[in-house]
Amino acid sequence: MARTPTAPDPTTPDPAKRPIPPHLWKAAALSGMASYLDAGLIVSISVNLAIYRDTYDMGVWMAGAISAIVTVCIAVGSLVGGRIADLFGRRRVYNWDIFCFAVGALVITLAPDDIVLLIGVLVAGLAAGADLPTSLAVVSDAAPSWARGRLVAFTQVMWMLGIAVAIFLGFVLSTTGMVGARLITGQLALAAVVTWLLRSRLKLSAEPDPEEDRAVGAPAGATVPRGVALRTMWTRAALLPMAATFVFYVTWGLGANTFGQFGTYLLVTVSDASQSLATGINLAFIPIGVLLTLAFVRVADSPWRDRLFYVAAVVQVLAFVVASLTAGALVGMLVFFVLYQLSNPFAGEANYKVWSQLTLPADTRGTTQGFTYALARGIFAVAAFFTPALAEYSAAVLLWSITACMALAAFAGAFIIRVLVPRASGVAPVRAHLKAARA
Template sequence: MIRFSSAPEHAEQPPIPKHLWKVAALSGMASYLDAALIVSIAVNLAIYRDHYDMGVWMAGAISAIVTGCIAVGSLVGGRLADMFGRRRVYNLDILCYAIGAVVITLAPNDIVLFVGVLIAGLAAGADLPTSLAVVSDAAPPDGRARLVSFTQVMWVAGIVVVIFLGYVLSDTGMVGARIITGHLIVAALVTFLLRARLELAEPSEAAQQEEAAALAAPRGIELKNVWNRAALLPMAATFVYYVTWGIGANTFGQFGTYLLVTVSGASQSLATGINLAFLPIALVLTFVFVRIADTPWRDRLFYVFTVVQVVAFCIASLTAGALVGMLVFFVLYQISNPFAGEASYKVWSQLTLPPDTRGTTQGLTYALSRGVFAGVAFVTPALMDYSASLLLWLITLCMAASGVAGVYVIHVLIRRSPETAVAPAPGLGVART
């Protein structure tokens, strides 16, 4: 078997054309809008609770619904993209997201808010596997990991922007909440217009056949192609990694501020400020990950930082959410997350999943994972109220399990992945603009 990262360690990486970075940025907006939607609901949750007179279980339901809708959207959207063309789904789902964001922003009551979350969540979910498949289709083999991992920069940027707006607007109540979700409308519409102008060229049949042969995967987009060893093994392994890691990441993404306020005793402004202060660390280090994503250092650093990440959660658990312990946690978590987090999942998925069903298979792993996150989100406020220490230790165990799954992916699946993959699968190549 040939290891993907078999190039000399000090060999200079070939430059990636500018038009491919444009594709990566526009596709990365799926990650930006996904993260921004989840975090905006989290930041605004206390405001929604007071404004719409919600109880603790209703607050959990709102968080569960947004995550659950992203799960369903990922499942359906990835499959539709493989069946009817990634370009078509790529453009339509971002427009549907904008419609959902409008409904959330203008919602006069909690019922309308639910409808907006439903629409935006489904659209965000549909765009995630589709956009990653588009990037992977367009990318050259020696630049695929860098381009795919750049979408994670956009994901972190979505969190940073929303947390920053939440901090600045923390004393403005529902007006600030509407401004935060209103920026999602603008971002989605601008992305829709730019994607519509993006020139994407259909790949040749010969190129598709060459890539399918190189990956020893069946050609075509029949659903049966998902249920074979070539697809099931990497799909199961990346799912286990993502779901165990994501339980911790999603919980802190949705309830980090809530935990700091209700458990650590911080004010709303201080809690939002703590999140904002440490996020730039993650943003800068995610750029570092992009630089090394096509080198052996990508997976070597995973070993180091998955340990750091588990230590971070151990500290949070041992201190039972005390403010000092949480400050140490946030520093270590933001340092480790870029190298042992969702970026690794995205890259590993594109390197190990068969190209002809990338949208479907990654849509499945996204959907199943987000479904689990939705269930966890629903019970988190109640569990946090019962025992914050128990909640934190359960998350720590999940993080340790994700490290084990990641080691398996690196040692088994990445070693089996081919060194080169040639052309895009049934969606699209990219024409130079």
């Protein structure tokens, strides 16, 4: 006999505020280490590049190659790693790609010359890329629908911490030369080894979600399959959210990646700030970013997540408009940094991570998000190659181009919220509960 669906009980707690069990927070933290190591690797190479150049007597082409290869390898690793995880088991890949990162980071730390350094960058970059979509899929598989937003959003806090630790160590160890450079990358190797040991002992029971099973067309109670055919990526259920989240991530990321890689460079070359002032500005805003990202985690499973996106997206576009109107003048850039840091945590990569896990079919999460990560990172790498030349030609052209990208990202995000999120599993029950509570 079929069961009649029961209406949500308005006296029960809001599902978005239900406490999350500690073992799931542990899983989110260990999965978030992929973001920590990804950000830490990129920033540490950037911080240490001048030291590597002098110590290894590197030519300009080798220095450029190492910088570009980090981004390219992360892109390739995301594409291949996500697919391998869906084929052979996410937990298995989840455990071993972090081990491979530790090996690569150790090679970078102990490299006696630039060739060995390049090999280490290749290994660490590929492993970091592979771990990004895999780790998100693992925590998403283990999370109940009412907690998925908060757990996935927490990985973005780890990403912010990866940046903060690398920049802080670079600042503190700036006078120690190669010893400091080895310590900065050595902490990444140590963090990866500890994460590998903890992940190996992590016990998660991926509880099937009937709502999600129905969303992907699986029978009730079915577990997420392995070895799914690649053609499942091109079904409407996967293609539409994959395209929408990609458009959001790539347009938002062109602006964020430009200021992530060239923020200090633009402050010095365009805004005429000193090196110490430019570095200080970036350091000053990192705690704000971490705190606001934690605030995003608190609302990630509630309607406020998407409501705040609209406000933050407008403020974010306004920030780039100010920078563009002032053509990168120092006062305009200071206003930009304030507005950007206040809005970015609520209209940026954290949204992309949550939306991807909510809207992509469960059986292809690793493959599809790996594909969007890879393609976007490849575009970021190409854009980074031309950014210094474009900034020298016209800072205004560069800044207005980024402003246009941010505006497109706002529209893409609005489409995801209005069209795709309502179809996602777990959203309808939460909204029904809230309506019943207000009745």
